Amino acid sequence: VPKGHVWLQGDNSLRSQDSRHYGPVPFGLLQGRVWLR
Structure with missing residues (x-):
C-alpha cells in the first residue's frame, strides 16, 4: 500500500x-x- 493510502476491505x-x-x-x-468496542 503506497504511503498516504489505506487498504479497505469489506466482510463480504x-x-x-x-x-x-x-x-x-x-x-x-x-x-x-x-470505533470498535
Missing part, C-alpha cells in the same frame, strides 16, 4: 466493492472514523 468478499476492486484509497477521500 463476493459482493463488497472495496480495495480489491478499486485499489488503495488516498487518506484524503476517507470520511468518518471507525
Whole structure:
C-alpha cells in the first residue's frame, strides 16, 4: 500500500466493492472514523 493510502476491505468478499476492486484509497477521500468496542 503506497504511503498516504489505506487498504479497505469489506466482510463480504463476493459482493463488497472495496480495495480489491478499486485499489488503495488516498487518506484524503476517507470520511468518518471507525470505533470498535
